Every structure is written in C-alpha cells, then in structure tokens.
Amino acid sequence: xxxxxxxxxxxxxxxxxxxxxxxxxxxxxxxxxxxxxxxxxxxxxxxxxxxxxxxxxxxxxxxxxxxxxxxxxxxxxxxxxxxxxxxxxxxxxxxxxxxxxxxxxxxxxxxxxxxxxxxxxxxxxxxxxxxxxxxxxxxxxxxxxxxxxxxxxxxxxxxxxxxxxxxxxxxxxxxxxxxxxxxxxxxxxxxxxxxxxxxxxxxxxxxxxxxxxxxxxxxxxxxxxxxxxxxxxxxxxxxxxxxxxxxxxxxxxxxxxxxxxxxxxxxxxxxxxxxxxxxxxxxxxxxxxxxxxxxxxxxxxxxxxxxxxxxxxxxxxxxxxxxxxxxxxxxxxxxxxxxxxxxxxxxxxxxxxxxxxxxxxxxxxxxxxxxxxxxxxxxxxxxxxxxxxxxxxxxxxxxxxxxxxxxxxxxxxxxxxxxxxxxxxxxxxxxxxxxxxxxxxxxxxxxxxxxxxxxxxxxxxxxxxxxxxxxxxxxxxxxxxxxxxxxxxxxxxxxxxxxxxxxxxxxxxxx
Ligand code: GLC
Numbered sequence: 488x489x490x491x492x493x494x495x496x497x498x499x500x501x502x503x504x505x506x507x508x509x510x511x512x513x514x515x516x517x518x519x520x521x522x523x524x525x526x527x528x529x530x531x532x533x534x535x536x537x538x539x540x541x542x543x544x545x546x547x548x549x550x551x552x553x554x555x556x557x558x559x560x561x562x563x564x565x566x567x568x569x570x571x572x573x574x575x576x577x578x579x580x581x582x583x584x585x586x587x588x589x590x591x592x593x594x595x596x597x598x599x600x601x602x603x604x605x606x607x608x609x610x611x612x613x614x615x616x617x618x619x620x621x622x623x624x625x626x627x628x629x630x631x632x633x634x635x636x637x638x639x640x641x642x643x644x645x646x647x648x649x650x651x652x653x654x655x656x657x658x659x660x661x662x663x664x665x666x667x668x669x670x671x672x673x674x675x676x677x678x679x680x681x682x683x684x685x686x687x688x689x690x691x692x693x694x695x696x697x698x699x700x701x702x703x704x705x706x707x708x709x710x711x712x713x714x715x716x717x718x719x720x721x722x723x724x725x726x727x728x729x730x731x732x733x734x735x736x737x738x739x740x741x742x743x744x745x746x747x748x749x750x751x752x753x754x755x756x757x758x759x760x761x762x763x764x765x766x767x768x769x770x771x772x773x774x775x776x777x778x779x780x781x782x783x784x785x786x787x788x789x790x791x792x793x794x795x796x797x798x799x800x801x802x803x804x805x806x807x808x809x810x811x812x813x814x815x816x817x818x819x820x821x822x823x824x825x826x827x828x829x830x831x832x833x834x835x836x837x838x839x840x841x842x843x844x845x846x847x848x849x850x851x852x853x854x855x856x857x858x859x860x861x862x863x864x865x866x867x868x869x870x871x872x873x874x875x876x877x878x879x880x881x882x883x884x885x886x887x888x889x890x891x892x893x894x895x896x897x898x899x900x901x902x903x904x905x906x907x908x909x910x911x912x913x914x915x916x917x918x919x920x921x922x923x924x925x926x927x928x929x930x931x932x933x934x935x936x937x938x939x940x941x942x943x944x945x946x947x948x949x950x951x952x953x954x955x956x957x958x959x960x961x962x963x964x965x966x967x968x969x970x971x972x973x974x975x976x977x978x979x980x981x982x983x984x985x986x987x988x989x990x991x992x993x994x995x996x997x998x
Contacts, residue, residue, distance in 0.1 A: 500535035501978055503527070504635035504659070506621040508598055508614065508644035510539055512577060513547035515859070516597060517803060518749070518885045519642060519666045522716070525752040526974065527581055529967035533975065538633075540624060542592040542617050543572060543585035550577045551585060558630035562619050563683055564612060566590060569620060571628070586620045604836075611674045614702065615682050618647035625652060625659050635659045637978045643672030646706035650688055653709045660981035662974075663706030665715040667882050668724050668731045669807065672702025696732065707736060711981035713744045716883035717904030721746025729880060743984075747974060748907055749883040750967030751892070756865070758893050758961075763865040768894075770958040776869065776894055783870030787854025789827050796946055797827045798939070799871030799895065801864045801886050804834025809877035809900065814841050815932030816939065821849050826943070828875075829854040829867055868893040873942050879930040881905045887924070891960035896953075897924040898938045908965065912945065912956055923960035 507523035509515055515524075527537035541547060548554070551574035559568040570587040586592070591613040596602050599610065607613065618640075625648065627634035639662045640648050649661040679689060679700040688694045694704050707713050715721050723729040725738050737744050758776070759769040766778035777793050784791045798820075802808045810832065820826045830842055830853070839857060846853040856863055868874070874890035876899040883904030887897040891908070899905040909924040916922035927938035946953050 500533075501530075501637060501975070502633065502635045503530060503535060503537040503637045503639055503978065504621070504625055505537060505539045505639045505641070506617075506645045506648060507539065507541055507641045508617070510541055510547075510583075512861075513541065513550050513583070514544050514598060515861075516599070518883065521752070521885055522664075522666065522749055523641060524576070525750070525967055526971060528579055528752075529750065529971035530974065531581060532968070533971055535975070536633075538582040538584065538635075539576075540584040540586065540621055542598070542613075543570075543587035544592050544598055545595060548572065548585055548587065551575070551583060552577050554585075557584070558628060560620070560623060560628065562588075562616060562623070564616050564619065569616070571620070571624070571630075573631075584624065586617055588616055588620075591616050604834075610672075611678045611682055611700070611702075614644040614672065615647055615684070618645055618651060618705075621645060621648040622651040622655075626655060626657075637662060637981060639664065639974075639978075640706055640710070642666050643670055643702035643706070646672060646702040646704070647684070647694075648705075649709040650684075650694060650705035658985075660712075660978065660985040661710040662712045662714070662977055662981050663710035665703070665706070665713065665724075665882070667807075668703070668715070668729075668733060669880075670703075671696070671731065671733075674700045674702075676700065703733070704736070707733065707740065711743070711984045712977050713737075713740060714747050714977060715744075716747065716749050717907045718746035718748065719906045720880070720882045720903035723880065723903060745977070747977065748904060748965075748970055749885060749888075750970040751885060751888045751965050753892070753966050756868075756889050756892055758869055761865055761869065763862045764869040765866075766869075768869075770894075770961045773894055773954055773958055773961075779866065779869040780872070783829060783854075783866055784827070786866070787829055787856075788850060789829075789854055790824075790851045792825065792827075795825045795827045796873070796943055797829065797871045798873055798875055798898075799867045799890075800828070800830045800832065800875045801867055802832055802876075804832045804838040806835075807879055807881075809879055809930060809935075810838050810842070812877045812930065812932045812935045813875055814838075814845065816936045817845055817853070819936070820939065821852050824852070827852045827854075829856075829871060831856045831858075831860065831863055831867055833858050864889075868895055871895050872946060873898055873925075873939075875935075875939075876900070876905060877927075877930060877935045878902065878905065884908070888965045891923055891963055891965070894957035894961045896942065896956050896960055898935070898942055899924060899926055900930050900935075901926040901928050902930070908963075910959075912941065917945075917952060917956065920955060920959055922956050923963060924956070 511524035530537035768775035912922035
C-alpha cells in the first residue's frame with residue numbers, strides 16, 4: 488500500500504482537499520467537526536498535503552490564523568462575487584480556505600439553524616453555493632498554485648460537489664464520508680427547480696429521492712469511493728431497518744462502500760496533560776482521578792463524596808442519542824443517595840425541560856449544563872466514574888473514545904461504532920483483562936438499567952476490578968494514525984478507479 492501511494496503524485500505526498508461544514512476548533516456542533524479538524528492533521532503527519540475548506544461563518548473567520556484574501560470568484564447563485572480566504576487553523580499550520588459569501592454564511596449562531604433551532608430557510612442555497620466553490624477549487628484556481636488529487640467531502644452539506652464534478656474532465660478522485668445517514672439534506676422539488684442545478688441531475692440515478700431533492704445522494708452516487716465511520720455502522724446501513732431508505736443504493740454500490748473507524752486527537756484528549764482539568768492523571772496513578780470528581784461535584788453543586796458513583800453524559804438531545812432512556816432510569820437510580828449524574832446537553836426543548844425538572848428535584852445528585860462547552864466536556868470525562876451512551880444508533884461515536892482514554896468506562900448500546908470500540912465486561916473478558924466498558928443489547932430503559940446495575944456492582948463490589956477495567960480502556964489506542972492510513976488506502980483506490988474510468992472513456996470503440 489505504501490508503495491502504491493508513494494508512486495503517486497508529488498514528493499509532498501497526496502494532495503487532499505477536505506471539505507466540511509464544520510471543523511474544530513473553528514466551529515463545532517458535533518463529531519463531524521472533530522473529524523474534519525483532526526483527520527487532515529493526521530494525514531499531514533503521514534507526509535501528505537491535506538488542506539481544509541469550509542464556509543466563512545463569522546466565528547470561523549475570526550479564528551483563522553494569518554487570513555489573506557486569496558481571490559474573488561464568480562459563483563452561480565451568489566449576487567456578488569465570493570471571496571476565498573486562506574490561512575491556517577489557530578493552533579496548527581494546517582492550510583484552511585474559507586468561503587466568504589456573507590449573504591449565505593455571515594450569520595451568528597449555528598451553521599445549520601437559526602437561534603430558535605429551526606433550519607435556516609435557505610440551507611439548500613447555502614450548501615449548494617459551498618459545494619459549487621468546493622468543486623471549483625477542486626479543479627484548481629488561477630490564484631492558487633495547487634490542485635487536489637483527491638476531493639474528500641463529508642455529509643450532505645458537501646454532497647453536491649461530487650455531483651457537480653461528475654463530467655468534468657481531469658477532475659480529482661472523489662471520496663464521500665457519511666457521518667450520519669439520518670441527515671440527508673432533503674428538499675422539495677420546487678427547491679431543485681429554483682436553485683439552478685442541471686436538470687440532468689434529477690432522477691433515480693441522480694439526486695432524486697422519492698420525488699425530493701437529496702444532497703446526500705450526490706455524494707453517494709457520484710463519488711469514486713464512499714465510506715462511513717465504523718465497520719459495524721457500514722453493515723447496519725445496508726439493511727432496511729437502519730438504511731434510512733438508502734440501504735438499497737448502498738448495497739448496490741457494493742465494494743465502493745466501506746467503514747473506517749474514526750480516531751481521536753490525543754493532543755487534545757489526554758488526561759495526563761489536559762490543561763482543562765484540575766488534576767492530571769494517567770494509568771499509573773489512576774487514584775488521582777478522584778480529585779477531578781470532587782472538583783466536578785463542587786462545580787455542579789452536588790454532594791462532595793468521593794465514594795458516590797458519578798455518571799456522565801455529553802451530547803446533543805435528539806432521539807438518536809437516547810436521552811429518553813436515561814430519563815427513564817434516573818428516577819429509580821437516584822433513590823440511591825450515592826448515585827449522581829452530570830449532564831451536558833442541548834437540543835430538543837421537551838427533553839431539556841424534562842432534564843431540568845429532574846435536576847430541580849435532586850439538586851445534590853443531578854448537575855446540568857445546557858449548550859456545548861468544550862472545557863466542561865473535558866471536565867466531565869475526567870470527573871465521572873462512568874459514561875452513558877445509550878444511542879439508538881451511532882455511526883462511530885467519539886465520546887465513548889474520550890471516556891475510554893479518561894478511565895471513565897462507557898456504558899453503551901451495542902450498535903455501530905460503539906460495538907466496534909467497547910469491549911463488554913463479561914466475566915471472561917474481565918478475567919483476561921480485555922474488558923473496557925459495558926454493552927447492553929437493546930435500546931430500551933430496561934436494558935440500559937441492567938448495564939448500569941452491572942457497572943455499579945463492579946464499582947462497589949470490586950474496586951480493583953473496576954480500576955483494571957478503567958486502565959485497560961485508557962491503554963487502548965484510538966489515535967488517528969491507523970485510521971488515517973485506512974483513508975490513504977481509500978484515496979489510492981479512488982484514484983485507481985478514476986484512472987481506470989479515464990482510460991476506458993478514451994479507448995476507441997471496438998469495431
Ligand atoms: C456524527 C455521528 C457520530 C460520529 C461523528 C463523526 O456526529 O453521529 O457517531 O462519531 O459524526 O464521524
């Protein structure tokens with residue numbers, strides 16, 4: 488594999504343009520941002536020339552290091568010309584391009600929704616424009632002496648870029664990653680007619696999905712390679728129950744579709760050197776972790792008790808994440824005064840209200856913080872004993888990986904990336920020192936309850952067994968390097984496929 492890669496382009500490695508609608512630390516609503524912010528860095532660490540492009544939301548533009556205007560380009564759908572800014576991440580020299588189209592992106596708040604949580608009414612226009620610019624840059628711009636060998640797009644917001652490039656001669660190879668198949672970028676037919684996409688893109692073999700416009704289909708149908716973020720989720724989405732209507736298409740593309748587990752960035756998530764937590768610790772001095780628990784209890788006004796069993800949750804409040812299951816078991820769990828829970832979440836209002844009500848009823852046992860705060864997320868990972876992730880489905884999941892690193896065994900539903908990354912504490916796995924957390928089989932409150940009870944029993948009944956479980960998780964390696972190598976192979980496959988297609992299309996017709 489190495490060889491075939493190094494034979495390919497320049498001595499500076501493969502040129503990869505990563506397009507994403509969010510990237511940490513410029514802007515983040517979820518796991519996609521972590522991946523888009525760290526995979527290109529991991530690729531650079533492997534000697535490749537990876538670069539990142541995203542919309543110039545104000546928050547992202549403010550943080551761009553050494554920003555310069557690279558050029559202005561004309562893009563259909565934008566009233567004025569669009570500026571391309573270039574710079575780098577605030578904390579890394581990864582080159583970043585920002586698409587500055589104020590009419591589309593100069594809005595404070597969330598990249599996808601207004602302040603009340605409703606999708607921006609012009610999301611189709613906004614992300615079509617972004618995809619158009621991505622497609623232009625992927626073909627090379629006069630002002631930029633650089634053209635990618637591979638365009639790597641992510642999720643529906645960038646799905647139209649491969650569609651726009653499909654017939655462009657000499658286009659780069661294209662790879663599309665699905666971070667969550669449930670978000671598809673669906674709009675009505677009238678939107679398709681309005682936004683000025685070529686009519687040839689309509690239809691079952693194009694962007695049409697049950698008479699609607701589907702952005703994600705653009706990525707799936709027109710990319711040379713498609714992947715999702717764990718092997719198990721890749722299998723699950725090929726079945727009707729998890730395929731969100733696209734399982735047939737995913738089965739049809741066969742070996743063009745695969746699963747690659749995400750990595751995590753240990754420069755940011757390492758309890759031994761994390762500046763955001765009170766007391767650093769590692770596997771050798773796991774006992775020090777308790778200081779972070781006391782600190783977290785203080786921060787959230789909980790009873791300060793080192794012996795309490797403190798559960799954590801960090802995540803968005805959407806049906807996928809299973810907060811309703813947590814709410815289903817907490818009243819029962821909290822009858823035990825030595826069980827506590829800290830939640831950082833934001834999302835659907837009724838769930839926020841239910842959490843608030845529960846916290847108000849148990850102020851010394853339940854701590855809540857709404858919204859996303861990176862510092863607090865680190866402190867929860869470090870301060871809790873165990874981490875709850877009852878997701879109904881989970882393409883990869885990153886918080887369970889952070890939990891493992893922080894010696895906070897995750898209690899997770901056996902699905903997607905959770906099943907791929909957590910080793911259940913069965914008696915045999917505990918004995919053999921392989922166990923890292925608790926898996927339960929059904930996305931139900933009963934099943935979650937059993938998982939938590941199992942954890943509690945080990946925590947209280949066998950502190951040494953618990954320590955071993957936690958430090959086994961801490962020692963597991965989910966760094967990006969291995970995953971980045973898998974992406975390099977995927978890029979090589981995409982390039983090979985592209986070359987083959989090019990060769991076939993230039994071959995004279997057989998007489
Ligand atoms: C989405 C998925 C999550 C995944 C992340 C990064 O947020 O829901 O499972 O880890 O993308 O790929």
